[in-house]
Amino acid sequence: MARRKKATKIFVLDTSVILYDHNSINNFQDNDIALPISVLEELDNFKKGNDTKNFEAREFIRCLDRLSEKNTLHDWIPLGEKLGQLIVVMDESSAPDAREVFGAEKNDHKILNVAIKLQNQFKSRKVILVSKDINLRIKAKALNLQAEDYETGKIKNVEALYSGKTILTGVPEEVINNLYKEGSCGVKDLGLKETPFANHYFILKNTNVSALAFYNPELNLIERVEKYSAYGIKPRNAEQAFALHAILNPNVKLVTLQGVAGTGKTLLALAGAIQTRSTFHQIYLARPIVPLSNKDIGYLPGDIKSKINPYMEPLSDNLKLIQNQFKETDKDYKRIKDMLELEKLLISPLAYIRGRSLSNICFIVDEAQNLTPHEVKTIITRAGENTKIIFTGDIFQIDTPYLDTQSNGLSYLIDRIQGHSISAHITLEKGERSELANLANDLL
Helix, strand or coil, X not given: CCCCCCCCCEEEECHHHHHHCCCHHHCCCCCEEEEEHHHHHHHHHHCCCCCHHHHHHHHHHHHHHHHCCCCCCCCCEECCCCCXXXXXXXXXXXXXXXXXXXXXCCHHHHHHHHHHHHHHHCCCCCEEEECCCHHHHHHHHHXXXXXXXXXXXXXXXXXXXXXXXXXXXXXXXXXXXXXXXXXXXXXXXXXXXXXXXXXXXXXXXXXXXXXXXXXECCCCEEEECCCCCECCECCCCHHHHHHHHHHHCCCCCEEEEEECCCCCXXXXXXXXXXXXXXXXXXXXXEECCCCHHHCCHHHCCCCHHHHHHHHHHHHHHHHHHHHCCCCCCCHHHHHHHHHHHCCCEEEEEHHHHCCCCECCEEEEECCHHHCCHHHHHXXXXXXXXXXXXXXXXXXXXXXXXXXXXXXXXXXXXXXXXXXXXXXXXXXXXXXXXXXXXXXXXXXX
């Protein structure tokens, strides 16, 4: 294999990287990319279907087809200006042979063999296996191979992830009293040295009084936040009041709510959306289908509706809770029933919205931690005029393989949108579901 002389790195990509980001081959600067032929075989198995991984596989195959129009894939192909080169490695034999070491004829072991082969062939260069599969990275290290996670779209420090709020103690009593009287105050009145992020929330405390507030970027003022209820749902703590304020704020088009189970994320999002129903033509409530133990929905009996219903039940439960705030004879109870029948309020798997134009819609995406950064971007870029999108989830409860607290779409979104004038974020910390649920979150 003829090569240029520059001693850049060679990255061997696993299938999981391609399924995570079809554009991954363009994210390694001027370093070279090696694709084992087994990766193309695995991608062939993923090309059919409507899940995001199927779209990623198809898009990458198209990209590879364009690159190979004037080149053969077993030679180094330039990827573009300031980028490296790409090659598909056909020979997956090496010494040592990973298939013999681990005692199985698996594609993962063939991919390891390619990394070993290139390491032996290019001794002056670093050869690095890149995979979202933790177990494959461990196997690589056992064979004295350097292995890394795919870092693009991965945040560095989850512990420092933006929370959306600040607690200020020792705020002068007259400032808080004036906030109640006038409804707003200046940024300097709080003793802040820098202008806060747009739509950032504050808990203001003094020995005698306290108040909830947020920074209004349009007026450059700190404004008071009141604990308003939404369709019978009342906030039980400061964070819930902030979350509901962001959802009801017409100037905020993108809201992210992060928190453990029982903090009220989905309930608040749904109640707030129904409260503002007259602003939108439709309310869409969706979540990614992540089957238990990664079993496909085909394992369940019945038609497609019967298969999907179990995954949508948590959303229906929240809707029933809101509905049960009222008597069956109340117009508010009947209104939710009518909205469902007329599809003004629609509960659906996230995959079913692909290709739709989201205009005049309040779109709630539940369990957003199970999405990739690319999936989150795809959803947001579908937003048309008068659309509001609310992402809810718990970044510490991920059910999707190859995602973690640093690389999931919700963490990525929270990290990237902080400070933008049309976005707001709140981390909900206190569980309000029940004392039993709080006990489980704290001790188990």
